Amino acid sequence: MQDKLKDILLKVQKPARYVGGEYNLPDMDKPCKERVCLCFSDKYEVGMSNIGTRILYHMLNDTDGVVCERCYAPDVDMAEQLKLNNLPLFSIETKKDVKEFDLIGFSVQFELQFTNIVYMLDLMGIPYYAKDRGEEYPPVVAGGPCVVNPMPFAPFFDAVLIGEGEKNLKELVDLHMQCKQQKLSKKEFLERASKLDGVYVPALKNPVKRAVLEDLDKAYFPTKILVPNCEIVHDRSTIELFRGCANGCRFCQAGFYYRPIRERKVDTLVRYATELMDNTGYDELSLSSLSTSDYSQLKELVAKIKIEADKRKVKLALPSLRLDSFEAEIYEDMQGSSLTFAPEAGTQRLRNVINKNISEEDILSSLTAALKYGVKNVKLYFITGLPTETDEDLQGIVDIVKLVKQLHYKYGKSKLLNIVVSTSVFIPKPLTPFQWEAQIPIEEMYRRQDFLKDNLRIKNVKYSWHDAKASVIEAVLARGDESIARAVVRAYELGCVFDSWSENFDYDKWIKAFEETNVDYDKFLKGFSEDETLPWDIIDNGVKKSYLLKERHLAYEGKTTPNCIGKCNGCGANKFARCFR
Amino acid sequence: MIILKHYKVDDVSYVSQKDILRVLQRGLKRAKIDVKYSQGFIPHMLTYTSTPVPLGVQSLAEYFAVECNNIDKDEFLKRYNQSMPTGMRAVASYYKEKNPNIAAIVTASDYMAKCSKPLPKEIEDIAKESSYIIKISKKGEILEKDIAPMIYSVKVDGNDLYMRLASGNTNLRCDNVVQHINEKFACDIKINDIFRTAQLIGESGSFKDVEEVLK
Numbered sequence: 001m002q003d004k005l006k007d008i009l010l011k012v013q014k015p016a017r018y019v020g021g022e023y024n025l026p027d028m029d030k031p032c033k034e035r036v037c038l039c040f041s042d043k044y045e046v047g048m049s050n051i052g053t054r055i056l057y058h059m060l061n062d063t064d065g066v067v068c069e070r071c072y073a074p075d076v077d078m079a080e081q082l083k084l085n086n087l088p089l090f091s092i093e094t095k096k097d098v099k100e101f102d103l104i105g106f107s108v109q110f111e112l113q114f115t116n117i118v119y120m121l122d123l124m125g126i127p128y129y130a131k132d133r134g135e136e137y138p139p140v141v142a143g144g145p146c147v148v149n150p151m152p153f154a155p156f157f158d159a160v161l162i163g164e165g166e167k168n169l170k171e172l173v174d175l176h177m178q179c180k181q182q183k184l185s186k187k188e189f190l191e192r193a194s195k196l197d198g199v200y201v202p203a204l205k206n207p208v209k210r211a212v213l214e215d216l217d218k219a220y221f222p223t224k225i226l227v228p229n230c231e232i233v234h235d236r237s238t239i240e241l242f243r244g245c246a247n248g249c250r251f252c253q254a255g256f257y258y259r260p261i262r263e264r265k266v267d268t269l270v271r272y273a274t275e276l277m278d279n280t281g282y283d284e285l286s287l288s289s290l291s292t293s294d295y296s297q298l299k300e301l302v303a304k305i306k307i308e309a310d311k312r313k314v315k316l317a318l319p320s321l322r323l324d325s326f327e328a329e330i331y332e333d334m335q336g337s338s339l340t341f342a343p344e345a346g347t348q349r350l351r352n353v354i355n356k357n358i359s360e361e362d363i364l365s366s367l368t369a370a371l372k373y374g375v376k377n378v379k380l381y382f383i384t385g386l387p388t389e390t391d392e393d394l395q396g397i398v399d400i401v402k403l404v405k406q407l408h409y410k411y412g413k414s415k416l417l418n419i420v421v422s423t424s425v426f427i428p429k430p431l432t433p434f435q436w437e438a439q440i441p442i443e444e445m446y447r448r449q450d451f452l453k454d455n456l457r458i459k460n461v462k463y464s465w466h467d468a469k470a471s472v473i474e475a476v477l478a479r480g481d482e483s484i485a486r487a488v489v490r491a492y493e494l495g496c497v498f499d500s501w502s503e504n505f506d507y508d509k510w511i512k513a514f515e516e517t518n519v520d521y522d523k524f525l526k527g528f529s530e531d532e533t534l535p536w537d538i539i540d541n542g543v544k545k546s547y548l549l550k551e552r553h554l555a556y557e558g559k560t561t562p563n564c565i566g567k568c569n570g571c572g573a574n575k576f577a578r579c580f581r
Numbered sequence: 582m583i584i585l586k587h588y589k590v591d592d593v594s595y596v597s598q599k600d601i602l603r604v605l606q607r608g609l610k611r612a613k614i615d616v617k618y619s620q621g622f623i624p625h626m627l628t629y630t631s632t633p634v635p636l637g638v639q640s641l642a643e644y645f646a647v648e649c650n651n652i653d654k655d656e657f658l659k660r661y662n663q664s665m666p667t668g669m670r671a672v673a674s675y676y677k678e679k680n681p682n683i684a685a686i687v688t689a690s691d692y693m694a695k696c697s698k699p700l701p702k703e704i705e706d707i708a709k710e711s712s713y714i715i716k717i718s719k720k721g722e723i724l725e726k727d728i729a730p731m732i733y734s735v736k737v738d739g740n741d742l743y744m745r746l747a748s749g750n751t752n753l754r755c756d757n758v759v760q761h762i763n764e765k766f767a768c769d770i771k772i773n774d775i776f777r778t779a780q781l782i783g784e785s786g787s788f789k790d791v792e793e794v795l796k
Contacts, residue, residue, distance in 0.1 A: 003773075006773070007771075009595055009637065010636065010637045014597075015595040015636065015637070016592075016595045016596045016597065016600065018595075019592040019595050020592060021591070021592035021593060021666055021667055021668055022666060023604075023607075023608075023611075023664075023665070023666040025666075025667075227607060227666075229592075229593060229596045229600055229601075229604050229666060230596055230597070230600045231599075231600060231603070278611065278613075279611065280607065280611070281606075281607030281608060281609070281610035281611040281664070282607065282610075283606075283607075283610070312610065313610075313618070313624075
């Protein structure tokens with residue numbers, strides 16, 4: 001394998017992606033009873049940036065008797081070479097044929113990566129559907145954020161891990177080791193696996209409860225992480241401050257899925273940050289979570305980490321600051337030249353509908369503060385096509401942009417201010433109060449984008465928008481049932497792969513795939529009725545359906561729900577673990 | 582200033598020069614070496630590398646210079662080797678008051694290619710030719726280039742091919758030469774590995790190893 005690889009590595013772009021050899025590589029030669037291959041259905045640069053798979057990879061390698069290797073979706077040029085040379089898809093570390101592992105795990109991060117699962121299975125020489133795979137193939141399991149509704153890709157997998165991998169993946173690997181020792185069949189293993197928390201076995205259609213860590217502070221977190229030799233998307237070390245989010249924005253899947261809120265302690269985080277900086281040599285450290293500025297002791301944490309970071313000439317990055325808790329003091333310390341805000345909707349009325357608890361004054365005061373510190377670039381994120389949205393709300397986006405310009409004129413320290421406005425199209429995702437909503441028709445998406453294109457022709461303002469067609473397919477794949485799987489296979493056969501990379505996305509092929517496989521995709525774009533059983537209802541994610549429904553009704557009344565800091569709103573997620581708030 | 586001579590072998594030979602610089606700088610941070618930074622608006626580490634080898638070519642003679650405070654050259658070498666990914670190993674370290682600017686003074690490099698089968702002796706004659714024009718593809722364009730003045734010597738020893746080629750300001754890629762040897766002699770030779778074995782200074786006839794300048 002190694003010799004054959006040498007021949008093809010120089011024929012493909014960025015060969016460093018396929019050879020591994022990263023710093024901090026775990027011991028691959030230790031005595032082991034179980035070899036697991038973690039697959040990521042996107043390129044190396046994307047997969048290596050993902051903190052979830054990073055945690056699981058090191059967790060498994062730190063487990064006695066288990067060796068875990070990685071495999072990423074090879075770029076199309078590499079896939080072509082593999083096929084040409086009759087080579088199977090291999091693991092990065094030991095260049096071993098993936099189907100020879102004891103267990104194969106896929107991380108499914110994004111709906112538009114579904115074809116990549118089929119693409120990778122194809123390159124591995126593994127039949128696409130779990131039902132077609134006999135005992136000669138290892139169990140293939142899936143996890144990751146898309147398992148909120150695993151139905152569209154469930155037929156490809158022997159088991160789907162719902163919830164937090166630190167818990168259910170570890171248990172599953174342990175169980176598989178035992179079953180292997182006892183020489184049990186794959187079927188028997190899967191039957192036992194279905195009894196574990198957060199393991200859905202599609203063949204058994206077992207009702208499943210999401211696996212949730214009770215104490216995040218004591219959970220495994222790696223600080224001796226792989227440092228890639230080539231550039232990746234998020235090329236920095238990251239600490240995860242907390243899981244869950246207190247702000248119940250009604251369009252946000254992550255905000256509901258990752259509940260309950262569990263924080264890590266300041267001292268734990270400072271220790272992780274220090275170890276990471278020493279072990280990686282990265283010159284940037286990112287404090288990550290769904291809403292970093294809501295961390296209960298952010299000031300103390302930033303102050304403590306900053307001392308260590310300054311000693312090592314490491315820059316701190318604070319992502320996803322929410323407008324309402326944006327703290328000018330923090331900003332003063334970390335003078336950058338760019339600032340990102342996400343008001344999501346243009347008017348207060350619509351922000352109330354989506355429960356984005358930010359007022360006009362909040363926006364004004366935080367922006368004014370930022371401009372006074374000399375911010376040169378402001379990025380504003382909005383969603384179009386939200387329930388009840390009208391042209392007035394779109395005009396609201398334009399008004400905010402004009403207001404920012406005025407503020408800059410009045411208070412701006414920098415001479416020039418560049419404003420970038422980005423809009424995405426609303427996708428009614430499962431496990432949100434808007435899961436019953438319909439997506440607006442594609443013509444309407446275009447009309448609203450055109451409205452903004454026309455009205456945002458302002459000097460130093462750049463408008464970018466998310467492809468409407470990709471949003472349609474994403475909605476179908478997010479909300480679909482098991483019938484979608486056959487359309488995914490057909491789409492792959494028609495040439496769809498790396499759909500999340502806009503240059504590869506081909507809408508017409510997808511529509512053709514749906515038509516040829518008789519999948520009524522339109523059904524999943526229309527709204528669901530409130531009493532209907534939804535494809536993902538078999539999964540108990542913690543948050544009660546009745547709570548989501550209540551939130552939906554509040555949305556239509558234009559009433560907001562306060563965030564759950566201080567007072568519990570009773571969403572139901574704390575039945576799995578105590579909610580920090 | 583400390584100058585390291587290091588290997589770049591096995592898998593890291595597929596890492597581009599731009600990425601190698603990043604790998605080196607992160608390694609210095611892990612090794613807790615007190616590197617000096619530039620005084621500009623965005624301070625960066627004061628580090629310098631020698632001329633890069635093409636992707637896939639391994640090297641036993643890469644040089645890397647670092648401006649740093651208070652560190653013994655042997656201690657530097659030890660810590661460097663503890664902080665680098667496999668394939669990047671330092672074999673010697675030198676202290677110099679001034680930056681010798683290796684990338685600028687090097688004029689030639691020695692290469693060794695390990696081939697799949699014994700090589701014909703006639704290959705050695707290409708170093709004697711007065712003109713030898715080959716076609717090189719550069720950014721999608723095919724260019725004709727006379728490489729004869731850039732080939733200083735070629736020796737064959739069983740399966741191994743030894744070459745001394747121009748390097749630095751006028752540069753000849755060793756993999757291009759190997760490819761054209763294959764075409765010219767119509768031999769189906771597969772190259773298993775190519776190594777850069779030394780970087781040289783001076784002119785044809787009086788070349789000496791760049792390491793001598795550092796000693």
